[in-house]
Amino acid sequence: SDRIVMLTNGPAATIGDIVQVHLDRPRSRVSLAENPQYLGYRKAVIDFLYTRQSHVEKVA
Numbered sequence: 001s002d003r004i005v006m007l008t009n010g011p012a013a014t015i016g017d018i019v020q021v022h023l024d025r026p027r028s029r030v031s032l033a034e035n036p037q038y039l040g041y042r043k044a045v046i047d048f049l050y051t052r053q054s055h056v057e058k059v060a
Contacts, residue, residue, distance in 0.1 A: 004041070006048045019044055
């Protein structure tokens with residue numbers, strides 16, 4: 001994909017962030033695993049999912 005659209009949590013989710021992906025084509029999974037640019041995109045997505053969109057569940 002050339003764009004990653006990340007959504008916020010919940011049923012009323014909205015667009016939380018958009019990452020434009022600038023990687024040459026064709027893309028190989030093997031070569032991407034060591035590509036610093038790909039690793040930066042991956043880190044941004046993981047950071048969004050686990051840091052910016054994390055929430056504490058209330059225990060009843």
